[in-house]
Amino acid sequence: xxGINTVKMNNDLVKLSAESVNLWFGSKQVLKNINIDxxxxxxxxxxxxxxxxxxxxxxxxxxxxxxxxxARIEGKLVLEGQDLYDGHFSATQVRRRIGMVxxxxxxxxxxxxxNINYGLKINDIPKAERKGIIENALKESYIWDELKTExxxxxxxxxxxxxxxxxIARAVALRPEVILMDEPCSAxxxxxxxxxEELIVKLKKDYTIVIVTxxxxxxxxxxxxTVFMYLGEVIEEGETKELFNNPKNELTxxxxxxxxx
Amino acid sequence: MKKLTPLIEWGTLLFCTxxxxxxxxxxxxxxxxxxAPSLSWEFVTSLPSEGMTKGGILPAIIGTVLLTMIxxxxxxxxxxSCAIYLNEYAKDTWLTRLIRASIRNLAGVPSIIYGxxxxxxxxxxxQMGTSLISAGLTLGLLSLPYVIITTEEALRRIPASTRExxxxxxxxxxxxxxxxxxxxxxxxxxxxxxxxxxxxxGETAPILFTGVAFYINNPTGFLNQEFMSLPYHLYMxxxxxxxxxxxxxxAYGTALVLIIVVFLLNLTAFYVRYKHSKDE
Numbered sequence: 436x437x438g439i440n441t442v443k444m445n446n447d448l449v450k451l452s453a454e455s456v457n458l459w460f461g462s463k464q465v466l467k468n469i470n471i472d473x474x475x476x477x478x479x480x481x482x483x484x485x486x487x488x489x490x491x492x493x494x495x496x497x498x499x500x501x502x503x504x505x506a507r508i509e510g511k512l513v514l515e516g517q518d519l520y521d522g523h524f525s526a527t528q529v530r531r532r533i534g535m536v537x538x539x540x541x542x543x544x545x546x547x548x549x550n551i552n553y554g555l556k557i558n559d560i561p562k563a564e565r566k567g568i569i570e571n572a573l574k575e576s577y578i579w580d581e582l583k584t585e586x587x588x589x590x591x592x593x594x595x596x597x598x599x600x601x602x603i604a605r606a607v608a609l610r611p612e613v614i615l616m617d618e619p620c621s622a623x624x625x626x627x628x629x630x631x632e633e634l635i636v637k638l639k640k641d642y643t644i645v646i647v648t649x650x651x652x653x654x655x656x657x658x659x660x661t662v663f664m665y666l667g668e669v670i671e672e673g674e675t676k677e678l679f680n681n682p683k684n685e686l687t688x689x690x691x692x693x694x695x696x
Numbered sequence: 697m698k699k700l701t702p703l704i705e706w707g708t709l710l711f712c713t714x715x716x717x718x719x720x721x722x723x724x725x726x727x728x729x730x731x732a733p734s735l736s737w738e739f740v741t742s743l744p745s746e747g748m749t750k751g752g753i754l755p756a757i758i759g760t761v762l763l764t765m766i767x768x769x770x771x772x773x774x775x776x777s778c779a780i781y782l783n784e785y786a787k788d789t790w791l792t793r794l795i796r797a798s799i800r801n802l803a804g805v806p807s808i809i810y811g812x813x814x815x816x817x818x819x820x821x822x823q824m825g826t827s828l829i830s831a832g833l834t835l836g837l838l839s840l841p842y843v844i845i846t847t848e849e850a851l852r853r854i855p856a857s858t859r860e861x862x863x864x865x866x867x868x869x870x871x872x873x874x875x876x877x878x879x880x881x882x883x884x885x886x887x888x889x890x891x892x893x894x895x896x897x898g899e900t901a902p903i904l905f906t907g908v909a910f911y912i913n914n915p916t917g918f919l920n921q922e923f924m925s926l927p928y929h930l931y932m933x934x935x936x937x938x939x940x941x942x943x944x945x946x947a948y949g950t951a952l953v954l955i956i957v958v959f960l961l962n963l964t965a966f967y968v969r970y971k972h973s974k975d976e
Contacts, residue, residue: 499860502869504787527866535864541857544880553875554865602861609865 450475450643451496451533451613456510458491460503465491467667469510473613473660478635478644480658480675482651484695488667489647493615496645497533498526514613531558534606538618540598542590542605547582550590550601551608558609572608576600577634596627603634607642614638616646620653632657651691655679663687724955731952734945740953743913753950755912759923760957763832764897766919770836771896772889775843782844783851784873803841808901810838815905829919831907835896842895846888850881883969890965894958900927910936926954 451473458466466488473479481489491500498519500506512519519529542550551569560568569586573579578600582593590601599619606614616635620628635644635657648654654661655675662672663686671678671687682688689695738752745751786792814834824830854877862872878885900908909922910932933947934940 497864499863502863526863527868530864531866535860537857537860537864539857541855541861543858543861543876553862554867557865557867557871557875605861605865 448472448474450515451645452513453492453495454511454513456492456495456508456512458488458495458500458509459507461505465667466495469669471662471669471672473643473645475643476639476641477659478639478646478657479660479662480654481645481647481662481664482649482654482690483664483670484690485649486666487664489664490617492664493535493617493645493647496613496615497530497535499535501526531609532611533613533615534609534611535615536599536602536606536617536619539622540595540602542593542598542601544589544591546587547590547593547601548586551605554605554609568608572604573601575607575638576604577630577637578604594627596623596630599623599627599631600634603631603638607638611642613643613645616644618647618649621649628653651679651693663690665690727948727952727955730945731948731950734949735952739949744911753924753926753929753946753953756924756926756929756950757953757957759828759908759925760897760927760954762828763835763903763923763925764893764961766829766832767835767839767896768889768893770833771839771843771892774836775840775889776847776885778840779844779847779851780873780878783848784869784877799841799844803845806901807838807899808904810834811902811905813837814902819906825920826905826907826909826922827920828907828923831903831923834902834906835899838899838902839892839896842892843889846892847881847885850884850888851877853884854880883972886965886968890962894961897958897961898927898954900925900931903928926950926957930954 449472453469453471456466456469457464469488469492481493483489494500495508496512496514496519500508508520514529514532517523519533524532543553545553548569551572552565555565555568570579570583573582578597581597582601590598593601599622603614603619620631623631632653635646638644639659646654646657658675660672661675661678663670663678663682663684665686671682671684673683678687679691682691740752740757741754742752743754782792782796786795811834814830814837818824818830818833819826824833858876858880859872862876863869867875903925907922908925908928910924910928912922912924930947930950933943933950937943
């Protein structure tokens, strides 16, 4: 009885978690004994120098490593108490519930409308509902006003910032529970970055967001919690303010102060 | 000297480009100037007559068009599927590397060898006789490695991020290939297919033993019958006819028609690429 209660309690506080996760590419170990919990309706930033495994961890959550034959994962990646890898879910079901936005905006070479419609189509959402969903997704991503008159134009003609917001809309349209963002602003100008950051903060009301970023200011602007990773390990995690102002670990301190990176 | 170097570099490149264009123009000019006079509506719509010295080349045109269509039906679906498998699904093992190397080697096998192979397998082994289908299958085999190689190149140029975009919204691997990867790679694939088919349409050696005929009197194009084709007709008129000088204009006319058929094929590819670039 007691056990069930604790699980339930945990579920309320934990949306997504990694439990003793190790990950290898071939013989190279990229993630070492990762244990993290992500709270619902919060933005968590993953920071750390290049090659520390933060993108690898992010991609493990929506099973993007499934297609790399040399990737091997140990441990548990859990969404609401369900192991994402134990065969209970298919990869497509996992990705439906855990959406992803990539480093470089990657709209399909189709029209703006089709870019969102395609995801709805392959997930068997009835035709009659799609139009409304697309409009909502674009509104939620704050590009409806800019794009509503040119929905049939090719998405590849949009600016970089608009493309990235369209990619966010594409993810949002499927009503995922978690949105993973892999350095979503690294290829964007400051103004577009600002718009996306505002969007992230607004989206956390409905979604749990995990964002990988190299930008310390960005982590402080958008994230409730921050996780610092180094050489495949989680070094420190905590409230963003706390981690940046009073880092407990020397490495974390050096990194957030820009002494290495 | 320092000042001269860029001039020499530029000059060399310009010279080479000029040479290539020069020969292209000379060939085309020679063909058109000598072939155009024999072109007429009658030339492309009637049968040859009086021992090839008069009449038209309709059976040869029909033969070449049908032959190219069969070649496409054999090589395009199999070739593209094979390239998709190799590039998207197959793991990088010694076996796939061996398969890939074999395909590249096949592309270098002389076409006459394919002719002999077609004779042994289709004409005699499978008892299809010298016929349109035997020749089409032979040319299909000849074209396969080119279609596979060019399709694989086109697929390889599509960045991983495009595939991931589809996977991330819950597409299966097959859906991501069908709906996103293939449409993006289409212009590249099409260029490869058209170049391959253009080459196949002009091949003589592989069809020599497998089904082409010097003369048939009904251009119906049954699969199990022998057929006439433009390149072979051209070869016969230019070297094997008893009155070579007399039929020379007809030979040029045939050459020009062959070029036009191939050009029309290229035009469809241009059109598809143009439409594609407008949508993007």
